Amino acid sequence: MSNDDFFNEIVNPHGQDVKRRRRSRAERRRDQHHEEVSGRRASGRSSAPAGDRHQRRTHHTDEPSTPVGEQRPPRTPASPAPAPAGDRPATGRRARRLQERQEQEAATRRGTPGRETPGPPASGLPPAGDRPATSRRARRLQERQEAEAATGREVAEDPASDLFASEPPPRPRTRVEGARTRRLREQRQAQERARRKKRLRRRLVSVMVLVLVLSVVSVAGYQAFNFLHDTIPQEDMSDYEGAGDSADKVVVTLPAGAGGSQIGSILKEAGVVASVGAFVKAYNANSNASGIQSGTYTLRRGMSAAYAVASLLDPASRKDHTLTVTEGATKRQVKESLMRVGGFTDAQVEEAFADTAAIGLPAVAGGNVEGWLAPSTYDVTADATATELVKSMVSTTVSRLNALHVPAESYQTVLTKASIVEREVSSSDYYSQVARVIENRLADTGGETMGKLQMDSTTLYGLGRTGGIPTKAEIEDPSNAYNTHVYAGLPPSPIGSPGEKAISAVLNPQEGPWLYFVTVDLGTGKTLFAATYDEQVANSKKLDEYCEAHKDMCGSGQGTPPPSQDSDGDG
Secondary structure: HHHHHHHHHHOOOOOHHHHHHHHHHHHHHHHHHHHHHHHHHHHOOOOOOOOOOOOOOOOOOOOOOOOOOOOOOOOOOOOOOOOOOOOOOOOOHHHHHOOOOOOHHHHHHHHOOOOOOOOOOOOOOOOOOOOOOOOOOHHHHHHHHHHHHHHHOOOOOOOHHEEEEEEEOOOOOHHHHHHHHHHHHHHHHHHHHHHHHHHHHHHHHHHHHHHHHHHHHHHHHHHHHHHHHHHHHOOOOOOOOOOOOEEEEEEEEEEEOHHHHHHHHHHHOOOOOOOOOHHHHHHHOOHHHOOOOOEEEEEEEEOOOHHHHHHOOOOHHHEEOOEEEOOOOOOOHHHHHHHHHHOOOOHHHHHHHHHHHHOOHHHOOOOOOOOOOEEEEEOOOOOOOOOHHHHHHHHHHHHHHHHHOOHHHHHHHHHHHHHHHHHHHOOOOHHHHHHHHHHHHHHHHOOOOOOOOOOOOHHHHHHOOOOOOOHHHHOOOOEEEOOOOOOOOOOOOOOOOHHHHHHHHHOOOOOOOOOOEEEEOOOEEEEEEEEOHHHHHHHHHHHHHHHHOOOHHOOOOOOOOOOOOOOOOOO
């Protein structure tokens, strides 16, 4: 199989038809060429080369020349057939341009299927330099004709040339493009190297700055240490020996949060240790020293620092000079604590209570400190007085009221209500409900309660008791000014020292319709609330059952008052 056949079978499924058509065109061109050559030979004409475009046209006739002076007989002019474009000599510039255009058109027609083109002149193909090549396809046709003329054989046309003639060949990569690519690549590489160098420089600068800063800080710290070491006098490290003089004792008080240095200063001033430096050294050397508590201690003078630390850790050295006022405590209970802890007499405490100016008691209190002795823990130092301690208690109460934004004219009212709340229930979970019952009963002046609180806590306070249940006779006794079963409104004063939770409950009572409540379990403090009297009667029966089983809790011989319209709010 020839190359043309193979190409036609692979590229063109109709390759055989294309080959036959191309061969038919070649045969027609060859026959036409032979006919033209034969015609020119018969007429005795010689073809002028198409490329000799500078030769002037010479007229040839078949008749002999006529001598000069003779008359040529007239002849009928014939209309000769026009000579082929390739045989007509060019006589002028315009004619040469016309001849060139005709030759271009003839070359184009030779490459067009189905059209016949005149063959080359009898003398053969004109020179390649004289034939205009108007297109790539025309140039290939011209070259094939030259090859046929030179070899005398037909040269088969390459079908691939016609198939891909209209497509321009791929643009080859030139050395210019390669050089440009290399330049761009080199530029990118140079830029990347520059960026790496820049990052490296930044990192080096950062490291150098860090090292410089650390160096400066180190030098400054060293110089500051030397300056402080030179300017601050060296601490005294002198120390005593032994356990000190047993016959020479002193009472010292350590404040809360005191550290080794502060404790050492207190002991140094009291003559217990020789120097603060020695005590701090011993304090740091003892792993249990952090367990030293605030309070009052009885220590010997002239003790070594190590022995002083050990004495402060010994419970036997601690003297209880801490006074605690609990929530709901009365002034009588606070007086007993002052006498027991502080060693004050009854007269000293009563004198402090009465000195309203010295203790800072507000005028709304009416000269009575009841309710104004704030619940808290107080340190009783060796040189403290009863007046100073009571003043501290009153000042704490005023500060708490101000913090809760209570107006000064309402101090006494708020403390009175809060003291009742504090004493009526043992659990703070019921504070806000009891506060609402107080408000509802005070407002119910024309209803079931007639504005009476009917609270056992107030009645018991007037009787000098803080617990239990009053009897029926005690409830009906009008001689007790604090008997809210008999008298409407609030009692004359608070009935104890209320805590912050009770005060807050009074300022923000829980919403509800309750007029009654009763504590049905004095051990757990369980309390039931009621909006009607019938509900209260049912709840009071539960209290009777409890008191029957726990007579020691309800009070011997007191009994439980029967529920009635005049029974107290808590049964």
